[in-house]
Amino acid sequence: MKETNAALMRLPQRFRPLLAVLALLSLGGLAARAAEPPAGTNGIGISHHADELLRRTSDYLSQSPFFSVNAEVWQDAVMASGQRVQATRTVDLQVRRPNRLRAELRSTRRNRGIWYDGKTVSILDRNRGTYGTVAAPNNLDEMLDSSLLRFGIAIPLEDLIESNPYAEAKQKVSSGTDIGPTTVLGVPCEHLAFSQTNIDWQIWIEDGPRPVPRKIVIIYKDEEGSPQYTALLNNWDFETKLPEFVFKFEPPPGAAKVNVMELGPQNRNQQSKKEE
């Protein structure tokens, strides 16, 4: 300390303010560096490895002309008492690009089917004996938007269906990290974690030549209690062809045709605010 003080004292007095300015500039520089994206990221806070894996998965799915997959979905729900519980359902999904889809959603409470044939979306509620059909655009992306934004029909696992999941995610993600290797139900996977304004989401991608998602978790961090959605994906099938009849809806005998309601003005206002 004495030596340091002596060295400082040897500096001419007029250099001392300069020393203070240099110290300030150095610290400012450090602060600016801290604000920059970390090394190894793509400029918006996604690590290169996470970015590359997500792109590979997206390309693999979007370039597959057809596929089938089964999912077990776990979803947080709030009971009338306020207690949070997990609800579950299974989803059997069949997709044929560019404009065919079939989904079966089953639980002990509900049993529904969704058919999309490139012109219409039909939904059948087997437990309540009702079905409805609405006109739909001629490609999967527009159908996903139309079904939800006009009629409130959420197509399950739509992030696997859209034509470019990577581009969609990239628009919204603020950070992304490769958490590392792990297994999902015994299948070796790479675990990636991404963050957006209102949600955090994670994806577990199968190792090897077929980079399909094996698990997806979405955490809604802006909602009370940060409810979570989990999908475990299995039985990926890119080989079995999906003929036309798979996507053709035939109402079962006794089912009542009912109106599919368009979303009310309140929902439309919310959507238009989102688009602004």
Next chain:
Amino acid sequence: MTRTCFKMWRSTGIALLTVLFSMTFLHPLGAQRHEEQRGEPNRGAGAPRGRAEGQRQYVERPYHGSVRHSDFGVVRREHEDVHRNYDVDVNHGWGRFWGGFVTGAIVGALPYGYQSVNVGGVPYYYADGTYYQQAPSGGYEVINPPAGATIPQSPPGSIPVVVGNQVYYYMDGTFYVQQGNGYVIVPAPLGVTVPELPSAATQVVVNGNVYYQFNGVYYQPIIQNGVTMYMTTAPQ
């Protein structure tokens, strides 16, 4: 010597404080980045998260399970007990309390914990969502819920249904609204959508269309938000 050293360290200290001050308060991007790194969402001006100043608000979206549409339908609601997450395979604990009462049934004694209710000078009795009237032949007869009856709490298992600024508490074909410290039965409003039919509703077909009818009210099945719901209506 000591005094000069003090001045030197003071200059450096001031410089450090200046830098810290500017990093903390004059660098909004840095502050925002710091907030995001903590996992806090960027709320934007006037957009409360979960709680608003002075009044609590609850953030909710109708659907979970999509990154593509994660921003869709986000609502900020005032009522904790109103949930609009339609497409969830869970019973919410509503029907658990719906006794499925049978109008006209006679019981020998009122259930434990019953309450006396007076409507226009006529005495009724209430317990767990079911109303009774003294039967001429003795005992108590189960009756349809009488309009105007007021009970101190919303019935257990009732479903909050919001129409405009009015919250109805719907239970097994009966609509209540809060008035003062009580909940009063009101006539079923038309155009209201409920997730469950009254347990005693019967199917009727009017002009080829399927309806369900209970206590003079018709319920039309519709598909709303991808699930079957029932809208109170006048058949055409």
